Amino acid sequence: MSAVSAAAPLVTARGLVKRYGALTAVAGIDFDLMPGECFGFLGPNGAGKSSVIRMTQCVSPVTAGAITVDGLTVGVDDRRIKALVGVCPQEDSLDEDLTVIENLRVYGGYFGYSRREAQRRGEGLLEFFHLADRRGANVRALSGGMRRRLHIARALINEPRLLILDEPTTGLDPQARHVIWQRIRELKGRGVTALITTHYMEEAERLCDRVALMDQGRILLTGAPGELVRAHVSGEVIELIPGGDGAARAARAMAELGDTVEEAGDTFFIYTADPARAMRRLGDANPESLSRRRATLEDLFLRMTGRALREGS
Numbered sequence: 001m002s003a004v005s006a007a008a009p010l011v012t013a014r015g016l017v018k019r020y021g022a023l024t025a026v027a028g029i030d031f032d033l034m035p036g037e038c039f040g041f042l043g044p045n046g047a048g049k050s051s052v053i054r055m056t057q058c059v060s061p062v063t064a065g066a067i068t069v070d071g072l073t074v075g076v077d078d079r080r081i082k083a084l085v086g087v088c089p090q091e092d093s094l095d096e097d098l099t100v101i102e103n104l105r106v107y108g109g110y111f112g113y114s115r116r117e118a119q120r121r122g123e124g125l126l127e128f129f130h131l132a133d134r135r136g137a138n139v140r141a142l143s144g145g146m147r148r149r150l151h152i153a154r155a156l157i158n159e160p161r162l163l164i165l166d167e168p169t170t171g172l173d174p175q176a177r178h179v180i181w182q183r184i185r186e187l188k189g190r191g192v193t194a195l196i197t198t199h200y201m202e203e204a205e206r207l208c209d210r211v212a213l214m215d216q217g218r219i220l221l222t223g224a225p226g227e228l229v230r231a232h233v234s235g236e237v238i239e240l241i242p243g244g245d246g247a248a249r250a251a252r253a254m255a256e257l258g259d260t261v262e263e264a265g266d267t268f269f270i271y272t273a274d275p276a277r278a279m280r281r282l283g284d285a286n287p288e289s290l291s292r293r294r295a296t297l298e299d300l301f302l303r304m305t306g307r308a309l310r311e312g313s
Helices: 049-056 078-084 100-109 115-128 144-155 174-189 201-207 225-232 247-257 275-283 297-305
Strands: 011-020 023-033 038-042 064-069 085-088 162-166 193-197 210-215 218-223 236-241 260-264 267-272 289-294
Touching: 011 049, 023 049, 023 210, 023 218, 038 049, 038 201, 049 064, 049 162, 049 193, 078 085, 085 144, 100 115, 100 144, 115 144, 144 162, 144 174, 174 193, 174 201, 193 201, 201 225, 201 297, 210 225, 210 297, 218 225, 218 297, 225 297, 236 275, 247 267, 247 275, 267 275, 267 297, 275 289
Parallel strands: 038 193, 038 210, 085 162, 162 193
Antiparallel strands: 011 023, 011 064, 210 218, 236 267, 236 289, 260 267
Protein backbone atom coordinates (compact mmCIF):
# COMPACT_ATOMS: atom_id res chain seq x y z
CA MET A 1 0.00 0.00 0.00
CA SER A 2 1.37 3.42 -0.96
CA ALA A 3 1.95 6.22 1.51
CA VAL A 4 -0.83 8.23 -0.15
CA SER A 5 -3.39 5.41 0.02
CA ALA A 6 -2.47 4.60 3.63
CA ALA A 7 -2.98 8.18 4.85
CA ALA A 8 -6.24 9.72 6.01
CA PRO A 9 -7.96 11.87 3.35
CA LEU A 10 -7.14 15.57 3.34
CA VAL A 11 -10.55 16.40 1.84
CA THR A 12 -13.70 14.33 2.39
CA ALA A 13 -17.16 14.96 0.96
CA ARG A 14 -20.22 12.91 1.86
CA GLY A 15 -23.69 13.45 0.40
CA LEU A 16 -22.58 16.88 -0.87
CA VAL A 17 -25.45 18.91 -2.35
CA LYS A 18 -25.58 22.39 -3.84
CA ARG A 19 -28.82 24.00 -4.96
CA TYR A 20 -29.44 27.40 -6.51
CA GLY A 21 -33.17 27.85 -6.10
CA ALA A 22 -34.85 25.09 -8.12
CA LEU A 23 -31.56 24.12 -9.80
CA THR A 24 -29.57 21.28 -8.25
CA ALA A 25 -25.96 21.83 -9.32
CA VAL A 26 -24.44 19.09 -7.14
CA ALA A 27 -26.69 16.13 -6.39
CA GLY A 28 -25.28 14.29 -3.39
CA ILE A 29 -21.72 13.29 -4.25
CA ASP A 30 -19.00 11.55 -2.24
CA PHE A 31 -15.26 11.86 -2.81
CA ASP A 32 -11.94 11.76 -0.97
CA LEU A 33 -8.74 13.63 -1.79
CA MET A 34 -5.60 12.07 -0.36
CA PRO A 35 -2.50 13.98 0.85
CA GLY A 36 0.05 14.41 -1.95
CA GLU A 37 -2.50 13.56 -4.62
CA CYS A 38 -3.50 15.54 -7.69
CA PHE A 39 -7.25 15.01 -8.13
CA GLY A 40 -9.16 16.31 -11.12
CA PHE A 41 -12.83 17.11 -11.63
CA LEU A 42 -13.89 16.66 -15.25
CA GLY A 43 -17.23 17.24 -16.89
CA PRO A 44 -19.11 19.24 -19.49
CA ASN A 45 -20.35 22.76 -18.85
CA GLY A 46 -22.94 22.75 -16.08
CA ALA A 47 -21.77 19.43 -14.62
CA GLY A 48 -21.25 20.93 -11.14
CA LYS A 49 -17.43 21.13 -11.05
CA SER A 50 -17.23 24.82 -10.17
CA SER A 51 -19.86 24.45 -7.46
CA VAL A 52 -17.77 21.72 -5.81
CA ILE A 53 -14.69 23.93 -5.97
CA ARG A 54 -16.50 26.94 -4.52
CA MET A 55 -17.86 24.91 -1.62
CA THR A 56 -14.45 23.40 -0.91
CA GLN A 57 -12.83 26.83 -0.67
CA CYS A 58 -15.64 28.13 1.57
CA VAL A 59 -17.00 30.79 -0.77
CA SER A 60 -20.35 29.10 -1.43
CA PRO A 61 -22.42 27.52 1.35
CA VAL A 62 -23.19 23.81 1.36
CA THR A 63 -26.89 23.06 0.86
CA ALA A 64 -26.75 19.56 2.32
CA GLY A 65 -24.21 16.92 3.21
CA ALA A 66 -20.75 17.76 4.49
CA ILE A 67 -17.24 18.50 3.30
CA THR A 68 -14.14 18.60 5.48
CA VAL A 69 -10.63 19.89 4.80
CA ASP A 70 -7.85 18.57 7.05
CA GLY A 71 -10.48 17.58 9.61
CA LEU A 72 -12.16 21.00 9.58
CA THR A 73 -15.79 21.36 8.50
CA VAL A 74 -16.86 23.71 5.72
CA GLY A 75 -19.54 26.03 7.04
CA VAL A 76 -18.19 25.80 10.59
CA ASP A 77 -14.42 26.32 10.38
CA ASP A 78 -14.29 28.48 7.25
CA ARG A 79 -11.72 30.97 8.51
CA ARG A 80 -9.29 28.19 9.49
CA ILE A 81 -9.87 26.32 6.22
CA LYS A 82 -9.16 29.42 4.12
CA ALA A 83 -5.80 29.74 5.86
CA LEU A 84 -4.93 26.21 4.70
CA VAL A 85 -6.02 26.59 1.08
CA GLY A 86 -4.41 28.30 -1.91
CA VAL A 87 -6.63 29.12 -4.88
CA CYS A 88 -5.78 29.90 -8.49
CA PRO A 89 -9.15 31.07 -9.86
CA GLN A 90 -10.31 30.69 -13.44
CA GLU A 91 -10.78 34.45 -13.69
CA ASP A 92 -7.82 36.84 -13.79
CA SER A 93 -7.76 38.61 -10.42
CA LEU A 94 -4.28 40.16 -10.36
CA ASP A 95 -4.01 43.79 -9.23
CA GLU A 96 -2.91 45.70 -12.31
CA ASP A 97 -1.93 48.74 -10.26
CA LEU A 98 0.90 46.75 -8.67
CA THR A 99 4.11 45.16 -9.85
CA VAL A 100 4.65 41.42 -9.98
CA ILE A 101 6.38 41.19 -6.60
CA GLU A 102 3.93 43.65 -5.04
CA ASN A 103 1.03 41.36 -6.02
CA LEU A 104 2.65 38.57 -4.02
CA ARG A 105 3.71 40.75 -1.09
CA VAL A 106 0.26 42.31 -0.65
CA TYR A 107 -1.45 38.93 -0.94
CA GLY A 108 0.89 37.51 1.69
CA GLY A 109 -0.26 40.23 4.05
CA TYR A 110 -3.78 38.77 3.94
CA PHE A 111 -2.39 35.72 5.73
CA GLY A 112 -0.78 37.81 8.43
CA TYR A 113 2.80 37.69 7.15
CA SER A 114 5.05 40.64 7.77
CA ARG A 115 6.18 42.65 4.76
CA ARG A 116 9.63 41.08 5.05
CA GLU A 117 8.30 37.51 5.25
CA ALA A 118 5.84 38.04 2.38
CA GLN A 119 8.69 39.49 0.30
CA ARG A 120 10.88 36.48 1.07
CA ARG A 121 8.18 34.02 0.12
CA GLY A 122 7.32 35.97 -3.01
CA GLU A 123 10.91 36.09 -4.22
CA GLY A 124 11.25 32.34 -3.82
CA LEU A 125 8.05 31.71 -5.77
CA LEU A 126 9.12 34.01 -8.59
CA GLU A 127 12.32 32.00 -8.89
CA PHE A 128 10.37 28.74 -9.00
CA PHE A 129 8.01 30.01 -11.70
CA HIS A 130 10.81 31.63 -13.74
CA LEU A 131 9.44 35.13 -13.18
CA ALA A 132 12.28 36.62 -11.14
CA ASP A 133 13.41 38.79 -14.05
CA ARG A 134 9.92 40.34 -14.19
CA ARG A 135 9.63 41.05 -10.47
CA GLY A 136 9.51 44.83 -10.93
CA ALA A 137 7.27 44.81 -14.02
CA ASN A 138 3.67 45.89 -13.93
CA VAL A 139 1.38 42.90 -14.43
CA ARG A 140 -0.13 44.58 -17.50
CA ALA A 141 3.17 43.88 -19.28
CA LEU A 142 2.95 40.10 -18.69
CA SER A 143 1.88 37.57 -21.30
CA GLY A 144 -1.09 35.30 -20.62
CA GLY A 145 1.19 32.44 -19.62
CA MET A 146 3.16 34.64 -17.23
CA ARG A 147 -0.04 35.88 -15.63
CA ARG A 148 -1.24 32.33 -15.01
CA ARG A 149 2.12 31.40 -13.48
CA LEU A 150 1.87 34.44 -11.24
CA HIS A 151 -1.65 33.39 -10.20
CA ILE A 152 -0.37 29.95 -9.17
CA ALA A 153 2.60 31.55 -7.37
CA ARG A 154 0.20 33.78 -5.46
CA ALA A 155 -1.91 30.75 -4.49
CA LEU A 156 1.21 29.19 -2.93
CA ILE A 157 2.25 32.20 -0.83
CA ASN A 158 0.80 30.65 2.35
CA GLU A 159 2.33 27.19 1.67
CA PRO A 160 -1.19 25.72 1.54
CA ARG A 161 -2.15 22.21 2.57
CA LEU A 162 -4.47 22.20 -0.45
CA LEU A 163 -3.88 23.93 -3.79
CA ILE A 164 -7.02 24.51 -5.88
CA LEU A 165 -6.47 25.13 -9.61
CA ASP A 166 -9.63 26.10 -11.48
CA GLU A 167 -8.93 25.55 -15.20
CA PRO A 168 -5.31 26.73 -14.79
CA THR A 169 -4.35 26.77 -18.50
CA THR A 170 -7.56 27.80 -20.26
CA GLY A 171 -6.86 30.12 -23.19
CA LEU A 172 -3.09 29.61 -23.19
CA ASP A 173 -0.99 28.63 -26.18
CA PRO A 174 0.64 25.16 -26.16
CA GLN A 175 4.05 26.47 -25.07
CA ALA A 176 2.64 28.31 -22.05
CA ARG A 177 0.45 25.34 -21.16
CA HIS A 178 3.42 22.97 -21.12
CA VAL A 179 5.46 25.33 -18.91
CA ILE A 180 2.64 25.39 -16.35
CA TRP A 181 2.27 21.60 -16.52
CA GLN A 182 5.97 21.28 -15.76
CA ARG A 183 5.67 23.55 -12.72
CA ILE A 184 2.63 21.64 -11.44
CA ARG A 185 4.44 18.33 -11.84
CA GLU A 186 7.34 19.75 -9.83
CA LEU A 187 4.92 20.82 -7.12
CA LYS A 188 3.52 17.28 -7.07
CA GLY A 189 7.08 16.03 -6.60
CA ARG A 190 7.32 18.25 -3.53
CA GLY A 191 4.22 16.63 -2.06
CA VAL A 192 1.71 19.42 -2.79
CA THR A 193 -1.91 18.23 -2.73
CA ALA A 194 -3.90 19.67 -5.64
CA LEU A 195 -7.52 19.79 -6.73
CA ILE A 196 -7.94 20.68 -10.42
CA THR A 197 -10.81 21.38 -12.78
CA THR A 198 -10.00 21.30 -16.48
CA HIS A 199 -11.60 20.89 -19.90
CA TYR A 200 -8.30 19.62 -21.33
CA MET A 201 -8.30 15.83 -21.17
CA GLU A 202 -4.58 15.71 -22.00
CA GLU A 203 -3.97 17.98 -19.00
CA ALA A 204 -5.87 15.62 -16.73
CA GLU A 205 -4.01 12.58 -18.08
CA ARG A 206 -0.63 14.25 -17.55
CA LEU A 207 -1.24 15.72 -14.09
CA CYS A 208 -3.92 13.81 -12.20
CA ASP A 209 -3.41 10.70 -10.10
CA ARG A 210 -7.19 10.26 -10.08
CA VAL A 211 -10.13 11.99 -11.71
CA ALA A 212 -13.85 12.22 -11.04
CA LEU A 213 -16.03 12.46 -14.15
CA MET A 214 -19.14 14.51 -13.40
CA ASP A 215 -22.35 15.12 -15.31
CA GLN A 216 -25.62 16.71 -14.21
CA GLY A 217 -24.36 17.15 -10.67
CA ARG A 218 -23.36 13.54 -10.12
CA ILE A 219 -20.06 11.63 -10.23
CA LEU A 220 -20.22 8.98 -12.94
CA LEU A 221 -16.75 7.46 -12.46
CA THR A 222 -13.73 7.92 -10.22
CA GLY A 223 -10.27 6.47 -10.68
CA ALA A 224 -6.84 6.75 -12.27
CA PRO A 225 -7.19 8.07 -15.84
CA GLY A 226 -5.46 5.13 -17.50
CA GLU A 227 -7.39 2.56 -15.48
CA LEU A 228 -10.71 4.21 -16.31
CA VAL A 229 -9.93 4.24 -20.02
CA ARG A 230 -8.93 0.57 -19.99
CA ALA A 231 -12.02 -0.41 -18.02
CA HIS A 232 -14.64 1.55 -19.96
CA VAL A 233 -13.22 2.06 -23.46
CA SER A 234 -11.67 -0.55 -25.74
CA GLY A 235 -7.92 -0.42 -26.24
CA GLU A 236 -8.03 1.32 -29.62
CA VAL A 237 -10.37 3.60 -31.54
CA ILE A 238 -10.84 3.63 -35.30
CA GLU A 239 -11.97 6.84 -36.97
CA LEU A 240 -13.80 6.40 -40.27
CA ILE A 241 -15.10 8.87 -42.86
CA PRO A 242 -16.96 6.89 -45.52
CA GLY A 243 -16.39 7.62 -49.21
CA GLY A 244 -19.21 9.26 -51.10
CA ASP A 245 -20.08 6.05 -52.96
CA GLY A 246 -19.16 3.72 -50.12
CA ALA A 247 -21.43 4.83 -47.27
CA ALA A 248 -23.67 1.79 -47.57
CA ARG A 249 -20.70 -0.59 -47.69
CA ALA A 250 -19.17 1.11 -44.64
CA ALA A 251 -22.46 0.83 -42.74
CA ARG A 252 -22.67 -2.88 -43.50
CA ALA A 253 -19.05 -3.40 -42.46
CA MET A 254 -19.58 -1.62 -39.14
CA ALA A 255 -22.72 -3.67 -38.48
CA GLU A 256 -20.88 -6.91 -39.21
CA LEU A 257 -18.05 -6.04 -36.83
CA GLY A 258 -20.40 -5.90 -33.86
CA ASP A 259 -18.30 -3.20 -32.14
CA THR A 260 -19.57 -0.06 -30.44
CA VAL A 261 -19.94 2.73 -32.99
CA GLU A 262 -20.55 6.44 -32.40
CA GLU A 263 -21.35 8.99 -35.09
CA ALA A 264 -20.32 12.65 -35.02
CA GLY A 265 -21.07 14.56 -38.21
CA ASP A 266 -19.44 12.72 -41.10
CA THR A 267 -17.09 10.74 -38.82
CA PHE A 268 -17.68 7.36 -37.20
CA PHE A 269 -15.78 6.23 -34.09
CA ILE A 270 -15.45 2.46 -33.73
CA TYR A 271 -14.38 1.15 -30.32
CA THR A 272 -12.86 -2.26 -30.86
CA ALA A 273 -10.75 -4.87 -29.10
CA ASP A 274 -9.57 -6.24 -32.48
CA PRO A 275 -8.40 -3.19 -34.44
CA ALA A 276 -6.49 -5.16 -37.07
CA ARG A 277 -9.61 -7.09 -38.09
CA ALA A 278 -11.71 -3.92 -38.06
CA MET A 279 -9.20 -2.02 -40.20
CA ARG A 280 -9.19 -4.81 -42.80
CA ARG A 281 -12.96 -5.00 -42.96
CA LEU A 282 -13.51 -1.24 -43.06
CA GLY A 283 -10.73 -0.78 -45.61
CA ASP A 284 -12.69 -2.97 -48.03
CA ALA A 285 -15.45 -0.31 -47.98
CA ASN A 286 -13.12 2.17 -49.75
CA PRO A 287 -13.48 4.95 -47.12
CA GLU A 288 -12.41 8.53 -47.64
CA SER A 289 -10.41 8.38 -44.40
CA LEU A 290 -9.54 5.52 -42.06
CA SER A 291 -7.18 5.64 -39.06
CA ARG A 292 -6.57 3.91 -35.74
CA ARG A 293 -5.21 5.27 -32.46
CA ARG A 294 -4.94 4.53 -28.77
CA ALA A 295 -8.08 5.20 -26.72
CA THR A 296 -7.76 8.29 -24.51
CA LEU A 297 -9.47 9.97 -21.60
CA GLU A 298 -11.25 12.19 -24.10
CA ASP A 299 -12.87 9.11 -25.67
CA LEU A 300 -14.10 8.05 -22.23
CA PHE A 301 -15.36 11.58 -21.52
CA LEU A 302 -17.36 11.71 -24.76
CA ARG A 303 -18.74 8.19 -24.38
CA MET A 304 -19.98 8.93 -20.85
CA THR A 305 -21.30 12.47 -21.37
CA GLY A 306 -22.19 12.52 -25.08
CA ARG A 307 -21.00 14.61 -28.00
CA ALA A 308 -23.73 17.26 -27.92
CA LEU A 309 -22.60 20.83 -27.27
CA ARG A 310 -23.41 22.03 -23.74
CA GLU A 311 -24.22 25.64 -23.00
CA GLY A 312 -23.65 27.37 -19.69
CA SER A 313 -20.70 27.17 -17.29
